[in-house]
Amino acid sequence: xxxxxxxxxxxxxxxxxxxxxxxxxxxxxxxxxxxxxxxxxxxxxxxxxxxxxxxxxxxxxxxxxxxxxxxxxxxxxxxxxxxxxxxxxxxxxxxxxxxxxxxxxxxxxxxxxxxxxxxxxxxxxxxxxxxxxxxxxxxxxxxxxxxxxxxxxxxxxxxxxxxxxxxxxxxxxxxxxxxxxxxxxxxxxxxxxxxxxxxxxxxxxxxxxxxxxxxxxxxxxxxxxxxxxxxxxxxxxxxxxxxxxxxxxxxxxxxxxxxxxxxxxxxxxxxxxxxxxxxxxxxxxxxxxxxxxxxxxxxxxxxxxxxxxxxxxxxxxxxxxxxxxxxxxxxxxxxxxxxxxxxxxxxxxxxxxxxxxxxxxxxxxxxxxxxxxxxxxxxxxxxxxxxxxxxxxxxxxxxxxxxxxxxxxxxxxxxxxxxxxxxxxxxxxxxxxx
Numbered sequence: 001x002x003x004x005x006x007x008x009x010x011x012x013x014x015x016x017x018x019x020x021x022x023x024x025x026x027x028x029x030x031x032x033x034x035x036x037x038x039x040x041x042x043x044x045x046x047x048x049x050x051x052x053x054x055x056x057x058x059x060x061x062x063x064x065x066x067x068x069x070x071x072x073x074x075x076x077x078x079x080x081x082x083x084x085x086x087x088x089x090x091x092x093x094x095x096x097x098x099x100x101x102x103x104x105x106x107x108x109x110x111x112x113x114x115x116x117x118x119x120x121x122x123x124x125x126x127x128x129x130x131x132x133x134x135x136x137x138x139x140x141x142x143x144x145x146x147x148x149x150x151x152x153x154x155x156x157x158x159x160x161x162x163x164x165x166x167x168x169x170x171x172x173x174x175x176x177x178x179x180x181x182x183x184x185x186x187x188x189x190x191x192x193x194x195x196x197x198x199x200x201x202x203x204x205x206x207x208x209x210x211x212x213x214x215x216x217x218x219x220x221x222x223x224x225x226x227x228x229x230x231x232x233x234x235x236x237x238x239x240x241x242x243x244x245x246x247x248x249x250x251x252x253x254x255x256x257x258x259x260x261x262x263x264x265x266x267x268x269x270x271x272x273x274x275x276x277x278x279x280x281x282x283x284x285x286x287x288x289x290x291x292x293x294x295x296x297x298x299x300x301x302x303x304x305x306x307x308x309x310x311x312x313x314x315x316x317x318x319x320x321x322x323x324x325x326x327x328x329x330x331x332x333x334x335x336x337x338x339x340x341x342x343x344x345x346x347x348x349x350x351x352x353x354x355x356x357x358x359x360x361x362x363x364x365x366x367x368x369x370x371x372x373x374x375x376x377x378x379x380x381x382x383x384x385x386x387x388x389x390x391x392x393x394x395x396x397x398x399x400x401x402x403x404x405x406x407x408x409x410x411x412x413x414x415x416x417x418x419x420x421x422x423x424x425x426x427x428x429x430x431x432x433x434x
Contacts, residue, residue: 003060003074006036009091010084012062012076016069021059024085024144026137033057036076038085040137046081082140086170089143093172098150099281102171104164104202105179106195107322108269109134109155111296112179115270116153116277118294122287124150132157139167156202159346160188164198168205175280176206177273181215182321187348210276225280227272233279235268242303242310242332251275251285260291262301264329266322267291299422301329306432310335310410315421318344318414320354324361326414331365333410339367340401340424342415343374352379359383371404373397374419401427 039046213231
């Protein structure tokens with residue numbers, strides 16, 4: 001596509017040369033040669049990074065300011081750069097003829113998205129959002145760069161009422177997936193019921209939805225496929241070991257035995273959803289064997305068997321359900337067990353209760369020692385029965401890890417993204433690897 005066509009689509013004025021371009025980006029640090037830079041107004045006005053984007057090879061940029069493009073570049077003048085960006089995203093979506101799957105839920109969105117992309121890549125061309133680009137800006141970016149493929153998988157996130165509806169109007173999914181609804185991101189919803197309704201807003205925009213069986217009454221799709229106990233797709237056998245999980249699925253009564261080298265339930269749950277989609281879209285169930293070669297994204301149930309012990313890096317994020325799963329994996333290892341726990345953020349008025357319940361779960365799963373970071377984890381420490389250490393100062397916390405003896409132990413690191421526990425992971429990895 002060229003600049004003139006872009007200006008026509010977004011209703012803008014072309015300035016400079018009519019050059020071809022290859023895609024879009026809103027981050028000048030990540031712009032690639034040939035792309036269009038989209039300055040976004042936030043804490044800082046993105047227009048101040050136009051020069052930097054052009055120096056890295058951007059062909060042109062959108063602008064709502066009076067900025068003349070240098071020679072050999074172009075600009076498209078619009079009244080609002082983000083609205084123009086969304087207009088182009090809608091255009092891309094209208095031109096797309098493949099199958100679009102939208103995924104939301106409290107836990108498992110990214111793992112499920114990555115698994116479905118892995119699953120369908122064996123039989124079709126697939127496109128999906130990078131990283132966790134699941135808000136309105138991330139979706140706009142992903143749609144604007146949409147490729148001509150057969151299958152597009154997009155996760156949708158929310159921490160406030162109305163966001164799933166806004167995202168769904170832009171994405172226009174053919175199939176909607178609800179991975180699970182648990183106590184997570186509750187701060188903006190006041191009640192758990194409000195959170196369920198927000199997640200299930202997705203089903204208003206899809207003809208077919210795949211949802212947890214126990215919540216199927218909330219679905220508003222014309223066709224709803226259920227998974228989990230009592231659903232159309234269920235687990236009929238489950239064996240968990242430190243080396244992985246062996247399980248059997250029943251997909252509309254068709255049975256299939258599977259193995260994932262990833263311990264725990266995250267990939268099993270993604271497989272339930274994958275089995276439902278294969279049936280809905282008319283693919284052979286045998287494609288689910290792809291689970292054997294799937295690995296979750298970084299910092300999600302990554303297990304390191306190191307010279308002096310075991311490290312479970314599940315530090316990307318945390319909520320009560322995902323923490324319970326991580327503890328169940330830790331319990332599989334016949335070693336003294338240590339949890340480095342960050343806070344579970346955005347739980348609102350449920351925070352104190354859930355952090356206390358987390359401490360009780362640690363006791364049930366045989367955790368021997370707890371190293372807790374953050375104000376909220378004080379509640380976890382109160383009910384924990386083993387040896388516990390609590391820190392609110394980051395420097396003191398990290399210095400403690402540098403001196404603590406991890407040798408001969410299985411160590412789980414988990415907390416919400418705001419805790420930045422990747423620094424703790426790095427320290428533990430070094431200590432157990434020496």
